[in-house]
Amino acid sequence: MKLKQLREKLCWTQVQLALKSGVSQTYISELELNKKQPTITITKN
Numbered sequence: 001m002k003l004k005q006l007r008e009k010l011c012w013t014q015v016q017l018a019l020k021s022g023v024s025q026t027y028i029s030e031l032e033l034n035k036k037q038p039t040i041t042i043t044k045n
Helices: 003-009 014-021 025-032 040-044
Strands: none
Touching (some): 003 025
16 A cells, blocks of 8 residues: 555545654655655664
8 A cells, every 4th residue: 555545545644744743744744756765763762
């Protein structure tokens, strides 16, 4: 499942996911748009 689909299934906004995961909303957006790839540190959390 893609990040955006999972986030929407949980009824979370990008801001909520960013706060819960400890990264910026901008980073979440870039991940969802495939502009960035998650780092090992991010995927471990």
